[in-house]
Amino acid sequence: xxxxxxxxxxxxxxxxxxxxxxxxxxxxxxxxxxxxxxxxxxxxxxxxxxxxxxxxxxxxxxxxxxxxxxxxxxxxxxxxxxxxxxxxxxxxxxxxxxxxxxxxxxxxxxxxxxxxxxxxxxxxxxxxxxxxxxxxxxxxxxxxxxxxxxxxxxxxxxxxxxxxxxxxxxxxxxxxxxxxxxxxxxxxxxxxxxxxxxxxxxxxxxxxxxxx
Numbered sequence: 001x002x003x004x005x006x007x008x009x010x011x012x013x014x015x016x017x018x019x020x021x022x023x024x025x026x027x028x029x030x031x032x033x034x035x036x037x038x039x040x041x042x043x044x045x046x047x048x049x050x051x052x053x054x055x056x057x058x059x060x061x062x063x064x065x066x067x068x069x070x071x072x073x074x075x076x077x078x079x080x081x082x083x084x085x086x087x088x089x090x091x092x093x094x095x096x097x098x099x100x101x102x103x104x105x106x107x108x109x110x111x112x113x114x115x116x117x118x119x120x121x122x123x124x125x126x127x128x129x130x131x132x133x134x135x136x137x138x139x140x141x142x143x144x145x146x147x148x149x150x151x152x153x154x155x156x157x158x159x160x161x162x163x164x165x166x167x168x169x170x171x172x173x174x175x176x177x178x179x180x181x182x183x184x185x186x187x188x189x190x191x192x193x194x195x196x197x198x199x200x201x202x203x204x205x206x207x208x209x210x211x212x
Contacts, residue, residue: 002089002116003034007057009087009114010067011044014059016086016111018069021104023095028053028071031091035069074100086113093131094122101127121193129193151189 003020010018020031032053039045039055046066047056053071060066074080077100085107090096096117108115122128135146151173158166177185183194 002091002118003031003038005116006069006087006089007035007038007042007044010057010069011042011060013086014061014067015065016067017083018067019085019088019107020069020071020091021080021088022071022073022091024075025053025071025073027092028073031089032071074104077103080104080107082107084108084110084113086111088113088115090115090117091119093117093119093128094126095119096122096127096131098127101131121187121191124193124195126193132193148191150191 006018006020010016020028020035022028022031032050032055035055036045036048039057044057044066045055046058048054055069057066057068072080074097077097080100080103088104088108090104096119104115107113117128117131119128121132132146134140135144137144151169155166155170155173158169173189176189180188186192186194
């Protein structure tokens, strides 16, 4: 979905630059391949350099400059410095660091471009949690928004198209609910930022063990 969004934005705005960003280069591959396959199937792929994970798109009209896509990792944050970016997707945002997010935000400062962050929830008080809290704040409604997807969304889709597969999917989810820790299940399937078990009692422990 985000790959389709990024391609659409770039194709409709000739001569712009898009980034697909992830924590490591290995994690970039899924996004890069999705972008390349979609661009090729849409007939807008002009050139691909797999070794550098870069794509060039055809112009919307003959003689009009096409847009470009670069894939970047924040494993080495200095690699995030560089040109202004018009549209960006940040994958695996649950692993986002504060400094990486700050650098990425500055890439779109001069273009007023859009960024979409996607990923499973990470730890409470982490950078992705902070970002989602800001997106849910009514005061930021004009510039930020959030969609929360859980296993139930996919289940409803399957019920409408293939009830047999929907039931198998529900049974798989219920199996994982019984066998995974509640904190991991909620994080992976319910889209919740779950505190680690020790954090629940942390305020009480701190209160009873603090000396004057």
